[in-house]
Structure formats: C-alpha cells, structure tokens
Amino acid sequence: MLSSYIKIALRNLAKHRLYAFINIAGLALGLTVFLFCSILIAYETDHDSMFSQRERIFTVGSVFAPNAGEAVKEIDGIRTTYAPLFDMEIEDALQVARAIHFKHLLTIGNDSYYEGIRFADAGFTRIFDFEYIHGDNTAIDDPRGLIITASTAEKLFGRKNVLGEVVTVDHKYDMHIAAVIEDVPADSHFHSTTSPTPGFTVIAPFAALVAINDFFRTEGNWDWYAAGINLTYILLPENRNRDWLQTQVDSVYDRHTPKKEREFVSALKVRPLVGHNTWVWDALGLPVLESVQLLGLLILLIACVNYTNLATAQSFGRTREVGLRKTLGAERPQLLSQFLVESLTITTFALILAVAGIELLIPVYNGWTGKGVALDYIGILPWLMLTAVTVGLLAGAYPAYLISRLSPIHSLRNTLLKGHKGNFFRGFMIAAQFSISIFILAMVMVIYFQNQKMKETGNTFPKSRIVILEEVGKEPIRERHETLRHELEALAEVEAVTFSNSLPYDQGTWDLRVTPVQGDETASFIIDMMSVDHHFMDAYGIELLAGRSFKHDIANDVFQQESAQLNVVINRLAAEKLGFLTSVEEAGGVIGKSFYRVPDDEHPQLRQYTVVGVMENVNFNGFFNEMKPMVFLINPDIHLFASIKTSGRNLNRTLGEIEAVWKRVIPDYPVQYKFLDDIFSTMLGFFQRINGVLAAFAGVALSLALVGLFGLAAFMAQRRTREIGIRKVMGASRNQIVRLLIWQFSQPVIWSLLLAVPLAYLASRLYLDFFANRIGFVVPVILLACVTGILTAWAIVAVHAINIARATPVHSLRYE
16 A cells, blocks of 8 residues: 555656656755754754763853853853862862963974963873873873873874974973874864864873963952853762752852952853853853754744645645546545655655755764764664655645545535635745744844944054064063064054063953952952054044053153052043943043052052053954953053054055064064954854854745745636636736736735844844844845845745736637
C-alpha cells in the first residue's frame, strides 16, 4: 500500500512539474535556513567538548551595578584578587585558576614575535586536559616554564620537539619551553573573538606575569580586570552544581568586596564553561542566538504555509479523482494516508536538497568566521528525520483534510472548485506569511539606517587619516616617546603625533570617582578619565568651548605623584554633572573651578583637579555607550597608544616611512600599527553583519511569501475564469478587472500590516535603545517596508490579473 502511494506521488510530481518544483524548492529553502540556524545555535552553545571535565568547569564573571555607567550589563572577567579567595574559602572546589591573556614580545635568537600569552595559575593545566606531545601538565609549576601549541612551535622554531629552548619575554625575562600541546580545536572558548587577542598559542605561569608586570606584584589589587582577557575557572566535584557554586561565590563577594567596588560591580555571576562562548550576547542585552533560532523557525513556517497554499490550490484539480476513488470504495483514512504520503515524499526530496545546501554553506561560513562547524550525520540523523516528518505532516494536513472530506457527488461535480470554502484559511495563511516578511524587512531597514547613523557619528574624527601605533606602553619604548614623536613629525605627510592611554571607539577609558565638594562623598559620581598629551586636541581636531588646551610650560598640566594639584580639560556633560555649568553660554565661567578625587584605600592621597578647558560632548566610547562625563589629563606613565595624523596622501609611502622611523628609534621591538578606521570598522562591522544576516532572512521570507501569493493568485485566477468572462460581456473594462483582482488578491497582504507594523515598531525601539545616537524616523522606515511588501505583492498578482483580463469572453464562458 505504501509503495503504491509513493508511486502515485511520484507520478503526480512528474505530471505537475512546475508546482512540484515550486513546492520542493520552497520547502528545501525553508528547511535549509531552519536546519542551518539550528546547527549554528547548537555549535555556539556546546563548546569545549574536547575537555573531559567540561561539565564540571565554571567561570565567574562580573555584573555591573545599574549606576556604574557601563554600556554592557556584565562581562566574563572578575578582579584578579578574587581567585585566591575562592581557593581558600570554597573548600569543595577541586581547582581554582586564573588565566590572564596579554600580548607580549617573544624573542628567539635574533627574531622577535608578538604572541598572546595566557598567564595562568597552576590549577589551569589540571582543569583542562590538553593533549601533550612533549612534557606534561606539571610544566606550569616551573616559574620560568612555557607551554606552547604545536603550530606555535612550528612557527617559532620550525619543529615540534623544542623542550628546553630559551625564549625571552619583553627583552627582560628568560623562559624555556617546558611542554608542547596539540592545537586546541576551533570550537573552544579559547578562540573567542571577544578577546582583544583571540587564539591559543602560549601558556605561562602566573608567577611570570608577576615578574614581568609590576602591577600584579601588589596583592589584593582591586583595580584590574578586562572582558575576554582575565578569566577565572573553578572545577567542582561531581556532587556539586552551579547553584551551589553561585551561593559560595556570593558569600565570598559579601565578605570581601569593598564598598567602592560594590558601587561598580553589584554581583558575581557563575556560568558553565559549556555556555561561556555566548556570554557576550547576555552582556550586550541582545538575544542574538534566540533571534536567529526564531527567524529560522519563522522561515520554515513561511515555507510550510507556502507549500500548504500551493498544495491546496493544486488539490482542486484532483477532486474528480477523489470522487471516482470514493465511488469505487476508497475510505477517507486511505485518502488521507495517500495525500500525507505525497506530502512526506515532497518533504523528503526537500530535505535531501536542504542537506546538500548546508554542506555547501558550512565551508563558506567557516571560512568567513573562522569557526569549526561540521555536520555529524550520526548524531543529527534522527533529528533530521523527525524534522522532515513533522514538516511533511503539518504542511500536508490541511490539503489532505480538505480534499478527502468531500462526498463522492460533490467531488464529481467539482463543488469545491466552485465554492468559497477555504478562502478565509488561505487568506489567513498569506497574511501570516507577509506579516513575518514585512516584520523582518522593517527590521532590516531600521538596522540599515541606524548603521548609516553610526557612520555619520564616526566622522567626528579623521579616522581614515590616523595611524595607531600599538604596544608603546612598555617601559623601554615609553622612555623614547619624545624621540619617536620628533622623528615622526619630521615626515612630510605627518601632521601631528600624540600619545594616550585610550582611543576613540575602543571603549578603553578609565574611570575616577570625583566630587565637587572636598570631603563630601554623598555628591560623588564616576567620571570617565582619559590620559592624553599636549598634542591630542589638535591631532583629533577637538575644539574647546572655553579655556585652553594643555601647555608645555605649565607644571600642573602634567601629573606628578608628589603634587596634589592637576589641571584638566572636561567635557560639557562633566561640567553640568559637577554643577559648574547650566548652559553652553556659561562655559567660560567653568574655567578655574576645582573638583576632587574621592580618596580610597589604594589612592589615599587627596588630589584637586582644576578646570582649564571645556570641550563639547563627544562620544569617545563607541556606538552603544551613552554620552558620559569625561575628564582629560596628562599622565605619560600610562600611555599605551600613539596616534599619527597624516595628510591622507601617499599612505603606502607614509606607512613605509613610519616603519623606517620606528626601526631606527626602537629597533628592538617590531612595529605594530593599524588605522583608527580599523577600530571603527570592527565595531561597525558587528552591526553590519547583523544587518546582512537579517537581510538574508528577509529576502528568503519575502521570496517564499511571494511564491505563496503566486500560488493563491493562480488558484483564484483559475476559479474565477467564467466570472471574469461574464463581467466583460456586461461591459467591464480591462483596467477595471485588473484593479478588482489586484485589490481582492492584495487584501491578505494589507491585513498582514495590522500585526507586522506594531511588532516591527516595538522590536525597533528595543534595538535602538541600545545606542546612544539613534535615528528618529522609525515610523517612516517601517511604512517604507510596508509599501515595499505591498508593491511586490501587487507586481506578482498583476501578472495573473492582466492575463485574465486579456482573455476573450467566449473562451472564458466556455471554461469548464
């Protein structure tokens, strides 16, 4: 019986090739998108499978206080001082380890390379069971021992057996290779692109970091942590879980966190290692993974509705077949089974095409993102079969029900074709399709125009003309800053050179707690601090509303440890927050006023800041940060970057000259540079990729919806052939008939706007609230999406309407 049903299905597909192609292609496209999205979500939420203890490994992150002024809700790092406390006070924890990721210079003989090094506690190699080619997990116990990956060994030495080879870090700390491990696969959080130095190449003991970096020699330091750089891992025994660990971590936080820190970090958050890779979406407050999964499901739903509409339209041509079969004794369950088997057959073909499509997509996706997504057919085969059966039954249920429920006499008389039954259901499904399509299209347009707004925001600085030199904060380089500046300024195409501790768009500003009244902590607040030099304002084209910039001949313009006085430049928002300014016109009255740093245990010295300049508000911190009060000061000891403003002409030659100057002034360190435009593009690229992905979803959704409308129009055109003939005999013009049909065919599309518009508006507001500078014309953009959807629907419908209206009445009246 089943084989005969399949034969009938194949013959029917061969007979109606166009409908078969549309049905199979539509379902294949929907299944491809849905399955690919599901595979990506599974990949992103199931990392680090190469480590046998991963189910018992947890990380601890920080949750920011509501008034901390941070753009994100949380980060994956915590203060470095917490890990020793966890180790001492959480007795059941098997291992606790920090891993702090920095880029350092490695020197082997006469060759030097910048590599990312993870400085880790000894427990790190006990928590993660790496595959050791040479050496073992005790290598990290040696304060001068390095563990490197096989690819790094090949890169540095040309071979893997490199035990005992000496490596000098930053020209001042000799270490040796104590172990070589296999490269960590791509599906590990160690390769997360949220880290400033992603990848996994070298592991060093934490003691080496203490020896290299003076900052970490201070025990109990509450000043340092960073997202993606400083991670703390805890390994639990099998009888303990996340909830238990969260309680223990909360207790440590309550007992040891100082008041100042609580005002910035309100809680610590335990996260399983398996889900650590997705922490950034929680931090940003964007449900990206959930949205991708939902969009994939909506695309599949549209494909199913499209198939149902086309199958319903096609089934009306088989009513006499059903009538004959019923007359010959066929029961309704048999007919239902036949039509459902036909649906499952079509879905099977679609699934085969979908899997082939995914096989083509995965290499492209991996090459684009650097991921390691792969198809595990043994693992996903049951899921694929269940998906195909579910889609086939759901999509084919309504056409099978509709055609099989007719009595033999109604089937033979083709009553279903002549009546109005099913119109509401088909119209509802078309409306649902276009609601989803217009909703996604509206979001694409909103995100596109918001991206354009961000591009305009980026024009605040001459970013394409500014070259950034990195790694200039190391002490041997810092001593040569002024020499480097003079040599660079002598180049013909260099207009200015400036040093700073942070850069626009990189969200790296530091913060201070200040008060306008000395000793009054109740009036204190956090202000962003950026250390610059005397040339920064000119290099970045920043004009002051009042006062002056920094000068070389005024001692208090530069930070001095022994002095309690420091001159600063603040932005207008800081002047307002301090109570110095109520309008732009009063900016001159701010000059000469003072405010104070709130002393604490680590900075007990009182410091008075005197305002010598006020600048307009400029968002240095990037797209999704609210405008913040900022103070600019000069402290050369913390400068990490050099910004070189060029003329923009002959950039290749200018870059060559900059490299030559660097080699001449700082020959013992390789130059590291990029354009400010690169930092901006990296941030903007994140949102452009979101827009691109949504645009792809919108294109697929709208295409499927139009195909569904094409099927409905074809069915209605067939059903109303005689009616149109009668209208033409009665004097209706061709234009009147075309307008009538377009209006009637377009009603489901117009009804879809009742759902699509409010949903698009709410989603747009939620998305735009993420940005400091946002577009103010959301409604017109959504209306533009609606008009686009309606016009494309009209274009599809017009094809059938014109063909029907052009037919001669005699042919129409003889129809049937």
